Structure formats: C-alpha cells, structure tokens
Amino acid sequence: MTPPNTGFVGDLSAASDPVPRQILRLIATGDATNKAEIVRRTGLARSTVTDHLNRLESAGLVVETGSTMAVGRGRPPRVLALSDAAGVVLAADVGTTKTTVAVADINRRILDQRTIACPLADGPNAALHTIATAFENMLEDTVSAGTPIQAMAMGLPSPVDTAGGRPIHPPLMPGWDRYPVAETLAERFATHVILDNDVNLMAIGETSATSSAPIPLLLLHISDGIGCGIITSNGELLRGADGAAGDVGHLRSHGHDDTVCRCGNVGCIESVASVTAIEHKLRERLSDQEFPPDATLVALIKEGNPLALNEVRRAAMEIGEIAVTLVHTFNPASLILSGPLAEASDDLLSGVRAMVYRRALPLATRALHIGTSALGEQAGIRGAIRLATEHVFTAPLP
Ligand SMILES: [Zn+2]
The missing domain is CATH 3.30.420.40 (ATPase, nucleotide binding domain)
Structure with a gap:
C-alpha cells in the first residue's frame, strides 16, 4: 500500500482552528447541511461562516451536493457534504x-x-x-x-x-x-x-442505530465474558478514571463460592452465567452424542434442548440480579442485552426483565426500556x- 500522504490538501489537520472542525462535524453528522443552518448552530456571523466554507471547499474537504427546494423567492440553499476525498x-x-x-x-x-x-x-x-x-x-x-x-x-x-x-x-x-x-x-x-x-x-454503536433506544443506556453483553457499556445522558461513553467502568463480569454472584473464575476470584458472574460457563456446565451433564464437541450452546438452544434452555433461564436470573444493581446505580432509560444468547432465544431477555421488574424500585423501572440490540453483531x-x-x-x- 502507498503510505498515506499526510501533506495531502484534504488532510483535516489543515483545519487548524476549532471553528472549521466544528463546521465539518456539523456537516458530517447531518446536524447542519447548509450555510443558514451552520450560522444558526454556531452563532457565528454569516460572513465568517462564508469565509470558512470557501476555504474548506477550496481545500477539497466540503462539496456541494445539490440544492434544497427554494423557500419563497430567494435562491435555494446549497446542500453541503464532506468530500469523499477528505x-x-x-x-x-x-x-x-x-x-x-x-x-x-x-x-x-x-x-x-x-x-x-x-x-x-x-x-x-x-x-x-x-x-x-x-x-x-x-x-x-x-x-x-x-x-x-x-x-x-x-x-x-x-x-x-x-x-x-x-x-x-x-x-x-x-x-x-x-x-x-x-x-x-x-x-x-x-x-x-x-x-x-x-x-x-x-x-456507542447502539446509540447510532436509526432506531436507537433512549439514553442514558446500558448495554449488557453476554458472550465468552460479560461486560457493560455505559452511555450517559449526554450521549457520552462513561469510561471511569482508568477505563474500567462497566467491567461487571467479575461482580460476585451469590451462592457460587465453589466456582473459581479465570480472574482468580470465586463466584464471578462471568464464571457462572457466560456462554462459556453454561457450555462447560452442560458438557458435564450431557454425553458427546447429545452435545457434540464442535457444537455450540446456540445450536442446542435452537434444537430446543430442555437442559440447555433450563441453564439459560438459570443464567438469566443470575444476570438479572446484576442488572438490578446496574439499574439502581445508573437509572438508565434503556437496558440493552446483546450477544449470542440474547439473539438466539427470548429466555434471556424475559428472565432479566422479570428479575428487574421484581427487584428494582418503581421510580427506576416505570419508563425503563429493556430489549435486545438493534444492531446485533454490527x-x-x-x-x-x-x-x-x-x-x-x-x-x-x-
Ligand atoms: Zn472473575
């Protein structure tokens, strides 16, 4: 591959003051796609916005893609977009x-x-x-x-x-x-x-879906591990002081002190309710014929294997307990479940829902949306x- 040409005329670093970047961002997000909207959103003088747009256009960063319908007798406003060359x-x-x-x-x-x-x-x-x-x-x-x-x-x-x-x-x-x-x-x-x-x-992806769930949003992902992504009421990701916010897989699930987690602690929710943990438990109870070594838990669920469904429902209760804690801590508008189990069966969603509605306080649940990911694997x-x-x-x- 040819190395990137950092001196290219369309390099955004050329936009070396915050105003052009703000204008580019408004255009990119679709929040403002013509000059009048940019003036309104930035509060800048029209002549200042014109100057910036002229420079961004001659730098090849912004292009005109057409005109919207004329309102009244004035000239129709130009519709702006970021150039593919940007x-x-x-x-x-x-x-x-x-x-x-x-x-x-x-x-x-x-x-x-x-x-x-x-x-x-x-x-x-x-x-x-x-x-x-x-x-x-x-x-x-x-x-x-x-x-x-x-x-x-x-x-x-x-x-x-x-x-x-x-x-x-x-x-x-x-x-x-x-x-x-x-x-x-x-x-x-x-x-x-x-x-x-x-x-x-x-x-972050979930909040950019066209049918995105309301924020604040918690996305609880259940796969090989268990983790939670937290989007605040400002639409920002909560990372915490060191990036560890939402690392909920190692919260303790009561009654499992005999289960050692890969982190070295005992009874972590990840060690009793993740996909890997459920598969491990099922392999102890099912023969190779019932659960072939190359088969997955999702395949067993789709076959309607009663033991697998039972284990998923048990895990849903355990995950539901953690979800109650999260709902009380963050008071989200949406709690989204994602991962292969959430996609393969409704049992996880209904189990978590039941536990949250049973245990969380009414103020935290009266408008709470609990659902599965709109984007799934994307x-x-x-x-x-x-x-x-x-x-x-x-x-x-x-
Ligand atoms: Zn652990």
Missing part, C-alpha cells in the same frame, strides 16, 4: 472467535467490511499483523492511493487502558498484557489510533467507526 477511517471489532474490520468514509458510510480469522491466542504480534494486512488489502481495493487515513478505532475483548492504548490483564488474550497495541498500529498506518473495550464500542464495528470519525472532529488541534 479521507477514510479504519475500524476493527476484535473478538475471540471472529474479527470484523471495515473502511469507512468520514460521513460514516462503510466502503468495505470483512470478517477475518484472527487467533488472539497466537499473541499480539501475529494477530495485529493479520488485522493490519486486512486493512491494507481493503485500502488497496477500495480507495485511491494517497487518500488520507484520518483515524483508526479498535475494540478488544479486554479491559483497556484507553489513554495508553494497551489491554490490561486480559483474561481471554494470553500474552497481550500491556502490549502497545495503539502505538504499533499508529506507526504502521501513520494515523491516530483509539483502543477501547469491545463492549464500550457496542454501546454494533461493535458501528461504534468503532463512530469513535474514529468523532476523533476527527473533536481531537485537540495541533
């Missing part, structure tokens, strides 16, 4: 079983998306090389040489030190502890890289694209 963002949703990678323009349109095998157990060197090669192939196939890469965002199934761009003690990723993931990729692609926990990205990659494009318009200026 660059792309790269996004990755890295999972334990599969990884999704995408190239999107800064209007958040996906130009190319692929699912790749990326064995995390092979260690960070091999896995990051696989992901980087996939990005390079996509860029070669999708965009013209020299198109600037404005930012990259990646989600990992791990606690992440977002400031340092490193996973911290990842139980599902041996050999990755404190590996400089963001730095490695930033060097390879000469761009800014944002690293975050995968469930955080899913929560939530993580959508969140990564959103985070990367947000960076383009909100980054500290050089």
Whole structure:
C-alpha cells in the first residue's frame, strides 16, 4: 500500500482552528447541511461562516451536493457534504472467535467490511499483523492511493487502558498484557489510533442505530465474558478514571463460592452465567452424542434442548440480579442485552426483565426500556467507526 500522504490538501489537520472542525462535524453528522443552518448552530456571523466554507471547499474537504427546494423567492440553499476525498477511517471489532474490520468514509458510510480469522491466542504480534494486512488489502481495493487515513478505532475483548492504548490483564488474550497495541498500529498506518473495550464500542454503536433506544443506556453483553457499556445522558461513553467502568463480569454472584473464575476470584458472574460457563456446565451433564464437541450452546438452544434452555433461564436470573444493581446505580432509560444468547432465544431477555421488574424500585423501572440490540453483531464495528470519525472532529488541534 502507498503510505498515506499526510501533506495531502484534504488532510483535516489543515483545519487548524476549532471553528472549521466544528463546521465539518456539523456537516458530517447531518446536524447542519447548509450555510443558514451552520450560522444558526454556531452563532457565528454569516460572513465568517462564508469565509470558512470557501476555504474548506477550496481545500477539497466540503462539496456541494445539490440544492434544497427554494423557500419563497430567494435562491435555494446549497446542500453541503464532506468530500469523499477528505479521507477514510479504519475500524476493527476484535473478538475471540471472529474479527470484523471495515473502511469507512468520514460521513460514516462503510466502503468495505470483512470478517477475518484472527487467533488472539497466537499473541499480539501475529494477530495485529493479520488485522493490519486486512486493512491494507481493503485500502488497496477500495480507495485511491494517497487518500488520507484520518483515524483508526479498535475494540478488544479486554479491559483497556484507553489513554495508553494497551489491554490490561486480559483474561481471554494470553500474552497481550500491556502490549502497545495503539502505538504499533499508529506507526504502521501513520494515523491516530483509539483502543477501547469491545463492549464500550457496542454501546456507542447502539446509540447510532436509526432506531436507537433512549439514553442514558446500558448495554449488557453476554458472550465468552460479560461486560457493560455505559452511555450517559449526554450521549457520552462513561469510561471511569482508568477505563474500567462497566467491567461487571467479575461482580460476585451469590451462592457460587465453589466456582473459581479465570480472574482468580470465586463466584464471578462471568464464571457462572457466560456462554462459556453454561457450555462447560452442560458438557458435564450431557454425553458427546447429545452435545457434540464442535457444537455450540446456540445450536442446542435452537434444537430446543430442555437442559440447555433450563441453564439459560438459570443464567438469566443470575444476570438479572446484576442488572438490578446496574439499574439502581445508573437509572438508565434503556437496558440493552446483546450477544449470542440474547439473539438466539427470548429466555434471556424475559428472565432479566422479570428479575428487574421484581427487584428494582418503581421510580427506576416505570419508563425503563429493556430489549435486545438493534444492531446485533454490527454494533461493535458501528461504534468503532463512530469513535474514529468523532476523533476527527473533536481531537485537540495541533
Ligand atoms: Zn472473575
């Protein structure tokens, strides 16, 4: 791949004061797509907005895409959009079983998306090389040489030190502890890289769905592990002081002190109610014929295996207890369940709903929406694209 030309006329770093970035952001998000709306949203003088738009257009960042219908006798306002030449963002949703990678323009349109095998157990060197090669192939196939890469965002199934761009003690990723993931990729692609926990990205993605649930929103993801993404009433992700907010998989579930979690503690909710934990329990009770080694819990649920359904309902009660605590702590407007179990059966949703309505106080539940993810498996990659494009318009200026 041709290395990105950082001196390209359309590089957004050329917009070296906050006002042009604010204007670009309004256009990109669709909040303001003509001059009058920009004047209204920014509170700037019309002549100032005109000057900025002229410069952004001659820099190739903003283009006119047509005119809206004329109102009265005046000239119809020009409709503005970000130019395709303004660059792309790269996004990755890295999972334990599969990884999704995408190239999107800064209007958040996906130009190319692929699912790749990326064995995390092979260690960070091999896995990051696989992901980087996939990005390079996509860029070669999708965009013209020299198109600037404005930012990259990646989600990992791990606690992440977002400031340092490193996973911290990842139980599902041996050999990755404190590996400089963001730095490695930033060097390879000469761009800014944002690293975050995968469930955080899913929560961000969920709020950008067209039918998005009301905020504040909690997204509780149940897969190999259990985690929670928290979106505040301002629409922002709550990361906490160190990026550990929402790492709820290691909250204690009562009555399971005989179950040792991979974190070293006992009775963690993840060790009794995650997909891996349920599968482990079922394998102890079912023969290889009833639950073949290459079969999944989702397959058993779809077959209607009574023992599997029973285990999912039990797990739903355990997860429901944690959900009650979360509802009382954050008072969300939406509690969204995601992951393979939530998609495969209604038993998880109905169990969690029943527990929350039974145990949480009326003020916290009277308008609470409890449902499943609108974006499903796409939530993580959508969140990564959103985070990367947000960076383009909100980054500290050089
Ligand atoms: Zn644990």
